[in-house]
Amino acid sequence: MLSKTAExxxxxxxxxxxRAGCPASADVMAEETKVPRRYLHRVLQDLAAAGLVRSRSGPGGGYELDINASDITILDVVNAVAPLERIATCPLGLKSHTSLCPLHAELDRAYEQTEVAFAGVTIGQLLKSTSPITPLREVK
Known part of the structure; x- marks a missing residue:
């Protein structure tokens, strides 16, 4: 359901x-997250344009969150790079479908529920999980 870019x-x-307060270079993040560096750079640009990430150049520089992790939801991140597309009108362009058909109405309800679920979980919550597994990345 999520695009590779959102993941x-x-x-x-x-x-x-x-790494709050410790910027990470794109090389370090690419290695830890298993995201190809070139692709990661594009993703970081989108996150920066959305105001979620900032970059610092020079020694000790790199990328860091521009907002506290507890204030960033999964939906914020997804919307910054590859928003979920809700279905407002018939995707087939059928003029006789003045409202959504049962199939597309049900799909849109699922997208809505996904948005609500993603909006209810912050990155901070993921990071504070009691699971012994660090979310979404490799740790040495």
């Missing part, structure tokens, strides 16, 4: 969230 963005944001 990669979530990995990057959790990586940065786990």
């Amino acid at each position: 990669y963005a979530l990995r990057a944001v959790t990586c940065m969230g786990s």
